[in-house]
Amino acid sequence: MKGTLGFEPLSAVRCPKKRKRIWLLRAAGSGQRVAGIGQRSLKWGRFSGQFQAALNELTASTGLKTMTEKIAEAGRDKQKKKAVTARQVADYLKGHPDFFVGRDDLLPDLTLPHQRGDAISLVERQVALLRERALDYRHQLVCLADNARDNEKLFERMRLLVLALLESKDLEQLIEVVNDSLNHEFGIEFHSLILFSEKPMSLPVRIEHTDVVVDALGSIMTSGKAICGQITQAELDFLFQEQAENVGSVAIAPLNYALSEPQQLGILALGSKDKDHFKASMGTLFISYLGDILSRILARQLRS
Template sequence: MIDQPPASLSPGETPINGVSHDPEAEAVIAYLLRHPEFFAEHDELLVSMRIPHQRGDSVSLVERQLKLLRERNIEMRHRLSQLMDVARDNDRLFEKTRRLNLALMDAGSLDELVITVEDSLRHDFQVPFVSLVLFGDNNMPVGRWTSSSEAQVAIGGLMGEKAVCGALREHELAFLFGAEQGRQVGSTALVTLNHQGLLGVLAIGSRDPKHYKSSVGTLFLSYIADVLSRLLPRLTQSLRSVR
């Protein structure tokens, strides 16, 4: 008895390499036989297909080229996915930074400014350790104050034009976050507040020793520091006038 073509095939069509016993494969074969132009209209699928060109133990140059192109295509997709993730993270950071800077500019007092930056970093940015140290010869009733000379002794090597990231020494952590919290901080990002004079430092900490490292970007933290540096002299002077 002669085998009949599968019911899914149109009259005159025959299965490839004999009768297929896989219903899904039969359906695909039948569809492709009815639509021979399919891959011409969807040539992007050819990149992911595996079509061997072997001759004995050898592999043809065409197959080798296709394999390399396929691997590079997968690698480029992974890189693109990583770039998209970074872009989304930056978008979220930008929006949080924008909201914080607008709130800082709306602050009507030094007290409100200090509360705004600390609350936003802790709750909106989810930073577990925040330190805003202001420099002045006389302590103010608002915020944490110390003399610039004392700060130079404790963290002088960290203060400069650029933000600093990494693991700090024990006495540096104790100065910034206090002895108890300092022991919990694994890595720190610190930026100096400097506008027509040294005004203070802003530091954020993480329990993860690798969270803030030298290669991490500090652009958004620097933006926040720039706004703080321009607002602090005006609000500090207003507080002195009230006193």
């Protein structure tokens, strides 16, 4: 029977006080003996105290270690093995000189100084510039991917709107589809649809004379092109009326159709509280497309 502390039992005697068996132990690999106990608690008064003292003295003199010490040392050794030193990395690279072959993606993240005194070499400067450009290109690529996803969502909403407009049976249903889609599908904060007519029309939409609109909006109407950005307060007041004070930027599409009579059918204005939401530098592809579709469907509905 071997104990867990590295001792071998020599013989057993009985404890006169507790009537328990006491083992005479010898350190494994040595000739020293010490009285000890078996698998019971060490709280046996004089016997346990003598045993513990002798055990401490024996472990100190023989260099033996307890299981707790062995476990702690094993843990430290394991951590040392896990930690990779710079020397180990250098030795590995020396033994594998072709390590970076086929791993070009690692090179931009490495720092390889190539200084000569206080000056920086031209090669290192070129590498730094190339790295900065690579980061810029990555950022631009991320922005392009985000814009592509946004455009895809916008296209899908536009497709559903166009299909709903084509299925409209009359002007009332068409106006309802436009209002519902702009409010819920596109999340437009403010919008204004104005139709031009010299005669009164019983429709849930604003009706104005063409001359009145041209006088109020000027070049916005005469250009016949969609625009984005900011307009004058007077133009905002005409388009959005009581909501004009809350509008910071707009996107406007004149509703013109060359094959209709009259050619100017109305105007569609979208507004946002954010002054930078609709910018003059923005493209007008989608708002122009919506204006073209709406103009043709309006012309057909007005003729029927």
